[in-house]
Amino acid sequence: MLTQLVCAARPSRVSDALPVSVPAELAKAQELAALPDGAWLALDKQALRLFDAKGKQLAKLPMRAKHLDTRSHAQGALAIVLDADTQRALPILVDLKAGTLHAQAAFPMPTFAVETICLYRDAQQLDYLFLVGKDGLSEQWVMQGDLRKLVRKLALPAQAKHCRSDDHTHTLFVSESNLGLWAYGADPEGAAAIGQHQPLILRAPFGGLRGGAGALAVLPGGVAVLDAKGENLHLLRQHQGTWQALPVQRLAYKHEIDQISLRQDASGIQLLLRDETAKSWHVRRPAWQHSAATQQRAQSLPIVIVAPQVQTDPVARYGDAADDPAIWVHANDTSLSRVMGTNKKQGLLVYDLQGKQRQLLESGRLNNVDLRQNLQFAQQTYDLAVATQRDENSLVLFEIAANGEVTESARIATDLDKIYGTCLYQPVTGGLEVFVNDKDGRFQQIRIERSAQGFTGRVVRRFKVDSQPEGCVADDRNARLFLGEEKRGVWQASAKAESDPALSMILPVAENLKADVEGMAIYYGAKHDYLIVSSQGDSTYLVLDAQAPYRLRGKFSIGINLAAGIDGSSETDGLDVSSANFGGKFSRGMLVVQDGNKRLPDGPQNFKYVAWSDIARALQLPD
Missing domain, CATH: 2.120.10.30 (TolB, C-terminal domain)
Structure with missing residues (x-):
């Protein structure tokens, strides 16, 4: 950040010793x-x-x-x-x-x-x-x-x-x-x-x-x-x-x-x-020497630029409104898939793959959202999305029909004071669990259950970080939880409710990761899985191996797609990624990010869709 000068230097007289080198004709x-x-x-x-x-x-x-x-x-x-x-x-x-x-x-x-x-x-x-x-x-x-x-x-x-x-x-x-x-x-x-x-x-x-x-x-x-x-x-x-x-x-x-x-x-x-x-x-010709401070430091990763392919309709509220997306994959025709996004001032938005808004569920001030598909409860299969509701400090459950239609299904109260971020975990043994956090650093792991009266939840584990968290993502395949402490970095721990929630830092806030640490998602590739993290402080995104030792693969920003009239993305809160074949430019999957500043021209916030193939090509990521 630029820093204001606190004093002015004393004047010195400049002589006329140097010859004039501008041609007389000018x-x-x-x-x-x-x-x-x-x-x-x-x-x-x-x-x-x-x-x-x-x-x-x-x-x-x-x-x-x-x-x-x-x-x-x-x-x-x-x-x-x-x-x-x-x-x-x-x-x-x-x-x-x-x-x-x-x-x-x-x-x-x-x-x-x-x-x-x-x-x-x-x-x-x-x-x-x-x-x-x-x-x-x-x-x-x-x-x-x-x-x-x-x-x-x-x-x-x-x-x-x-x-x-x-x-x-x-x-x-x-x-x-x-x-x-x-x-x-x-x-x-x-x-x-x-x-x-x-x-x-x-x-x-x-x-x-x-x-x-x-x-x-x-x-x-x-x-x-x-x-x-x-x-x-x-x-x-x-x-x-x-x-x-x-x-x-x-x-x-x-x-x-x-x-x-x-x-x-x-x-x-x-x-x-x-x-x-x-x-x-x-x-x-003044005596002028400048430092190399404006050049990228050697230990910092180079930032490559990728362009978005699609942007959603803007949200219906100005200011800090859009926050977190989640991708739902249609079982039979991936071109009919949906992207859900929270509007912190209104509710849940549902978009198609062309970015057109298909639904608005006015469920109140929703912050984070995540979803899982093919969940088994009492011999029935459900696709469920879960969002945090900040007015009530509750979880809102949404059912997603086979055609992508979304309806609110239940609200589960928590004892948190300032509910904030959430992510879902689907154990290999079945069921659904919700990680939800409070601005004071508290986490709860809530197991979702279903009875004749509908969906309910009970706390099965509690733990805490020292300062404000928000973004998190669970690796269902490997039972790992990745969570962000906004000012400190990315932690990992076991996602299993019966395990000791011992946290270990895998990516601290430093030269490459700039606070706030925000959205996280996992890309499941054919041979390699990747963790994507929003580095909000410098409007970039980091890609790490999702397996230890969590090698940092690269860093990218999302620039302008001028031909399509789509601006870049900055100050991203939430994001989600999928490796599903959505066809066309999204045949290897896509990344969806919240855009904190809508440009080209100015407007309410929205979400951007980026082809995973563009990211993989720019960072030379193996499949």
Whole structure:
């Protein structure tokens, strides 16, 4: 997480010793962008122009635009500008080999006044556009080819005038002209939610800025920002999650500086500073060293990205509502299978494999759900789902008919005070047992029984962890229980009611597993079984062998399926997995996860379906 600066460094004067290296032909440019092989993009009042390293103009696009930003591209560069008349953002493909500029499909007309724009490229190599508007009205869009889709709406500083994104740290920097520089999470599905913004440097008396923040440029491992008057340059460096202010550089120029741009070469970085009054660019090469803190640590697993194939209809309540799914497999036609999901503000939802909602059972505030099929009670066979009901601190039992129709069957009271998570266990000897926990760490193992009066339950074992648990899963084949203590890690124990519930830690919260530890499920493969765990703190998922020594096989995140219009998944609570052949892309089974932040566009939470074959391929998992 970004940490606020607590002090401002003292100013030092910057000399004019370095020679100017910007070609004279670019002197009147209002904005500059350095390109590969020494080429330049220059934006002035009449056009966007492409120059070679010697200052020869190669191409020109007439326009009246502002807010030039660029990213690398296979042909040279992708540029973006804001049309000053229409307020539409216009992408431009820069072909360095051909020396040409090609305008791409413009973004739609915004519904608010745009103050600034900037680009961001995520780990999937998807390009995004931030439209930062007046009074804080802002949006994030994604683009691919001619596709333009709204990802989410944002609330950013009301007086924002400049923005830039750091693709490596997934950070959006926004300068507020009358206050200071802010950092936000740029990744719409990233661990740093947009609400977790941090002030990096503020105006006096809160910090060392004079009047507020002006133009900025992203540096390797940091950021450079001008004060509102363009008289001082502030360099901020990120080190091990905190921000450090280097000595303030007082700009000893005759006029104020209003723009800043970055150029890198083999010898280091150069800052290009625009003097609007003199119509010239100054070049500074600051002493800049950055740490490798932004790089992935060696002991941390690499994160691969898989895309969801299906998403469900959203739940009918905004906020933290959807929580936990469970997969029911149709006995005769797996294409008619169902996914059940809890809505913590409403009840149980039932979806088909296309993600369409088929049922809503308004059973109250349900938290976790799990199910088992082909259960034998008194010579009758049942498919049962069990969910925790938080208002009553009870278990709600649902019967699932052969056609997938779900009905509430019974409620079993518990003596827990704050019922929370649950998972089911089907012993090889038959029957059904429920593991259920309380927020205070207590667990109960309840055996489900049936009589003429219906389903009942009795406690057959009790045990406890030291802090709040939630997710758990039972391995029926091997009589093992895996449970998550949210802030500490994943434990395993015997699932047998008559056994001593001795817990042993198999995966602690550390570099790879980030609290909270949430949903768990077991994939039963032809030769290998895998435990899947939701690492909510960094919006990823871990795959372990479900047998000792519980080898950690890999780590993945769920990204955007832009072609299907499905956003990624983040801050996942519950999940479930099945190895059943559901046909098509799900022929090797599927993983269903709760999505904590619905994007593309914003909306109530939902669930995402991921093909197991995509996960297995990405992590090179044997069957």
